[in-house]
Amino acid sequence: MVVLGRVIAPHGIRGQIKVTPFTEYVDGLMEYPTWWLSNDEKSWKIVHPTSFSVHDSLLIITLEEYSDRTNASELKGLLIAVPRSQLPQLSEDGKEGYYWSDLIGINVVNTQGEFIGTVAGLFETGANDVLRIQLPGGKEELIPFVDQAVRQVDLGSRQIMVDWELDY
Incomplete structure (x- = not known):
């Protein structure tokens, strides 16, 4: 499911x-x-x-x-x-992909290995997609879902690595 x-x-x-x-x-x-x-x-x-x-x-x-x-x-x-x-195939070439729903609840860490939060949702801005990250303590952080910020999505370990500092 x-x-x-x-x-x-x-x-x-x-x-x-x-x-x-x-x-x-x-x-x-x-x-x-x-x-x-x-x-x-x-x-x-x-x-x-x-x-x-x-x-x-x-x-x-x-x-x-x-x-x-x-x-x-x-x-x-x-x-x-x-x-x-029942979902449409993700890519014509059969490469592994993911749906937005696959990302909800995944941990987000930065390239230094520091835990940032968990994915609470995603949305479109017109220019790019944006990750809504639930931070410890209840606040939210928005991280653009672009190659410069999102370095790796690993569904197996349920983790997204981002080039993002804790104090941005």
Whole structure:
């Protein structure tokens, strides 16, 4: 399974939910007619999104299985995933790649080996993508996802090495 978003709260009284997508495009989750929901990535519940609207960087989703706020509120905090086999191939040449969702939660260290934080999200600026890093203590740091700053992405060890100082 590849985690592509998180339910953050119920919305309204008709069972809709607010979702933070981990996809490149805000509405990218809607390409998948079936979602798997979990809080532990071990046991999954299948749901079917039927309609959506975009509000800033959030999705407001209607699920076929939920029609009232009380039931939808039980979904708060759950991860949204799809099987990796349903995702498009990353590259034509078959080289290993990654999705943005693969980077969420990965540790970020600098070239001196100092821990900076963990990836909380990514977003586009038009010029380049940007990593949102959750620092120890709760603050966030933004690091441009460009070759000059991001030196290595190692999914195996769940680590990103950046050319970035702790006091930037």
